[in-house]
Amino acid sequence: MGKIEKYKEVDTLPNVFTESEGFRKVFDNLRARFNRVIVELGSGHGDWLLKYALDNPQDLFVAIEIKGDRIWHGAKEAHTKQINNILFIHDDALRIEEYFPPETIDELWIQFPEPLPKKKHEKRRFTARNRLEAYYNLLKPKGKIIFKTDEPQLFKFTLEQLKDLSGFQVIHRDERFDLHRPNTGPLSVPTYYEKQHIDHGREVMLLILQKH
Numbered sequence: 001m002g003k004i005e006k007y008k009e010v011d012t013l014p015n016v017f018t019e020s021e022g023f024r025k026v027f028d029n030l031r032a033r034f035n036r037v038i039v040e041l042g043s044g045h046g047d048w049l050l051k052y053a054l055d056n057p058q059d060l061f062v063a064i065e066i067k068g069d070r071i072w073h074g075a076k077e078a079h080t081k082q083i084n085n086i087l088f089i090h091d092d093a094l095r096i097e098e099y100f101p102p103e104t105i106d107e108l109w110i111q112f113p114e115p116l117p118k119k120k121h122e123k124r125r126f127t128a129r130n131r132l133e134a135y136y137n138l139l140k141p142k143g144k145i146i147f148k149t150d151e152p153q154l155f156k157f158t159l160e161q162l163k164d165l166s167g168f169q170v171i172h173r174d175e176r177f178d179l180h181r182p183n184t185g186p187l188s189v190p191t192y193y194e195k196q197h198i199d200h201g202r203e204v205m206l207l208i209l210q211k212h
């Protein structure tokens with residue numbers, strides 16, 4: 001199926017949401033039936049999150065991705081295979097606050113986001129201070145942000161954003177995560193981009209933050 005067809009079909013799938021009102025109704029109803037809520041920003045095809053969802057049927061998963069032809073892959077597969085513990089938001093992840101009520105997210109995954117190196121795009125970076133403050137409100141107490149990148153400048157920028165930002169504790173920091181990957185759990189599974197970076201010999205940096 002071509003890119004245009006994917007774009008046409010993606011928003012017709014029942015597990016894809018393009019506006020917050022419709023999403024909230026479904027989300028509020030579903031979250032009462034699941035244990036944890038796990039969200040991924042910029043999920044690409046959504047294959048990594050789909051695997052995590054399949055391994056954890058007791059939890060509810062939400063992928064947010066701006067490109068319709070990418071999110072189509074995960075959404076189509078989940079719909080076809082009737083995987084009911086994952087939803088897809090086809091929208092800008094910078095609008096996450098519109099979709100989720102406060103204190104509803106247990107884990108927020110940010111994996112290999114666009115580095116947006118230009119200064120004028122700083123506030124649009126997924127780990128800019130204004131974004132971290134927004135995530136703080138959306139996370140449950142003890143909720144976590146799991147951030148991975150192969151961009152040293154973005155990693156450094158993120159650490160700087162955390163300075164004087166009370167509310168989060170750095171519970172894990174690893175500048176050579178590619179050498180220390182665990183054997184089990186979601187961190188044992190590299191994402192699509194992560195595999196490419198590793199194949200090209202790039203270093204993967206990991207930061208895990210926990211809300212107090």
Ligand SMILES: C[S@@+](CC[C@H](N)C(=O)[O-])C[C@H]1O[C@@H](n2cnc3c(N)ncnc32)[C@H](O)[C@@H]1O
Pocket residue numbers: 041042043044045064065066067070091092093094111112113114191192193194
């Ligand atoms: C480098 S890819 C990483 C994809 C995936 N996380 C992985 O590790 O394989 C970044 C993804 O973020 C998406 N993206 C970029 N800006 C976005 C935004 N503002 N809101 C939602 N998704 C965005 C892109 O379309 C792309 O799919």
